[in-house]
Amino acid sequence: MFRIPRAADMSVSTLLDPAALGQLRLTNRLAVAPMTRVSATADGLATTRMADYYGDFAAGGFGLVITEGVYTDRAYAQGYLFQPGLADDIQGEAWRPVVERVHASGGRIVAQLMHAGAISQGNRHRPISKGPSAVQPRGVQMSIYRGEGLYRLPAELSLAELDEVVGGFASSAVRAKEAGFDGVEIHGANGYLLDQFLTDYTNQRTDGYGGSLERRLRICVETILAVRQAVGSDFTIGYRVSLGKVNDFTHKWGGGEVEAAAIFQTLSAAPLDYLHTTEFEAWQSAFGEGPSLAALARHHGTVPVIANGSLHSPVQAVGMIARGEADLVSLGRGALTHANWPHRLRDGQVLEAFDRALLSPVADLANADRLRGVPHGVA
DSSP states (O other), rough: OOOOOOOTTTHHGGGGGEEEETTTEEEEEEEEEEEEOOSOOOOOOOOOHHHHHHHHHTTTTEEEEEEEEEEOOOOOOSSTOOOBBBBSSHHHHTHHHHHHHHHHHEEEEEEEEOOOOOGOOOOOOSSOOEEEESSSSBBBBBBTTOOOOOOOOEEEOHHHHHHHHHHHHHHHHHHHHHOOOOOEEEEBBTEEEEEHHHHHHHHHOOOTSSSHHHHHHHHHHHHHHHHHHHHHSEEEEEEESSBBBTTTTOOOTHHHHHHHHHHHHHHHTTTEEEEEEEEESSSSTTSSSSOOOHHHHHHHHHEEEEESSSSSSSHHHHHHHHTSSSEEEEESSHHHOOOOOOOOHTTTTTEEEOGGGGSSSSSHHHHHHHTOOOTTTTO
16 A cells, blocks of 8 residues: 555646546546446346446546446347346336436446457357457457357358337437436457457458458447437547456557557547547556557647556556646546545545456356445445
């Protein structure tokens, strides 16, 4: 553990300054990163325990809460058993108490919309997975999300199914807006479907969605445009980007900074309200030397950037803002350790180290409750 300076220190207080993402106004520059918690009901409904979980972050001072990845259709989108969805109106209504809890504590909340594609390891709607191409995913399924062994060999999505994928993102965004969310974040990172289209070795298509970078970005852009058309100009839309994947941790874009420039220019013009970059250590060079991924996004894009990756150290978090590499930072492990991390920052309290047992053997809220000696179902 370590002790941090009080917010009277101007460098630290920068994190507590107001910020904006499109028309969304935030009380500070601290966000809760999306973290898979596989704690919904079997049919994808958000629960009272989830409302407590997300509400605690807002009560603890986070200006923005980004939900775990929420699946977008009842075909091939679901990635994990007990993952929440926005694939139908019943699932949409189940999110309303979660949103209300966050708003009641003065926070804002964005729903992350996710299609798992080829690396789905638990889908109650379909017995097979589908992705850009019939390519065996690298790596193995994640046991903390109830997976075991190699990923299944996916089938290739047809053009008609791609239309359904895009439509699922748009419909889910509408349900999020109706449930009271302040925005949505399209998950284009970490090896999930949109990232699979962007990645050359997982996208072997020979039609208009494969081959050149422009074609591999096509469905990403179409998804952003469809969501924007569905929710209107006054609803915040973000997009998450990474190099590494949950099943290929060290992956880099082959075109380096030149490719990064094209990707961030294309995505931010789609149009978006923010980009959210995530890497293991956000401040490190994206390609071995030179700028970080967040810095590249901020330089080549035209929208604010949220940086994510080991920024639970205030020194590193402040550094990203001070160097102009990001406009906000999002915390995962720091937020799990202290739901009131922003208040602790403000008051100069001790920040303890992350306990990995919170996410093992299963990364759900019941496991975290047991570890902390809290009866399951109690906030």
